[in-house]
Amino acid sequence: MDWTLEVVMVPVTDLDRSIEFYRDRIGFDLDHKTVNEFMTVAQLTPRGSGCSIVVGTLPAQQQMTPGSLKGLQLVVADAYAAREELVGRGVECEEITVFDERDGGTLFGFADPDGNTWAVQQMKVRGEKPLIPR
Template identity: 40%
Template sequence: MKLEVVVLPVTDADRAQDFYTRRLGFRLDADFPIKDGYRIIQVTPPGSACSIIFGEGLTDAAPGTAQGLHLIVSDIEQACEELAGRGVEVTGPFHDATGAFHQAGETGRVMGAHPERASYGSFAAFADPDGNRWFLQEITVRLPGR
């Protein structure tokens, strides 16, 4: 099995499309206005096999309730600078005080990349216009079998 699509709950499909394509640089794969109240927009992050779908009439979830989505980057500082340069408000880089995966909210958050720049150990955070929360995670060397 492969994760192929994540559905995001958004308020305004056009605003979301602008954010994901223009601000984040995701590729626009499809924009299907099927009928009034039913529209499918699919975008894909650069280099990803998993796409994001949003639009109208796709989910009963409240806009902004998608939390903890991760985009993997090879250089957390460069990725933060790039997004900030595109007008995205980014928090980070940061790492968790335990040295492991980040905790919920800001618990255990220490500003700055992981001190040894350990793969999987540095993060940054941002939200889309509806408040769907994303993380960047720096991975430079994958664990065996990944």
């Protein structure tokens, strides 16, 4: 049986600010924004990913403190180009650290406006063999 991770809830304080950050600065696609009497949520997906994030007012999110999610990880084929792209969009990023010269050992990090943190790992193989076929 396959088990796929498809959604991670990210606790935030301001839905519209979070949409702007993840869509316009980080480059995630906005899949939908839903507002009704039960919830206000948005689902955003990194390009090339099978897993999305959800920000908003779902009951499980209300149980988490905004900014308390630490160490979510994104994978890119070129960490240097990815960092340059984010910095160019106004995202404060950590410097790149090379822990190991082999694929997977190059990383940098950033935080969203609430302080949820992300690591960006370089896996050059993703440029040749993406997880989601294009």
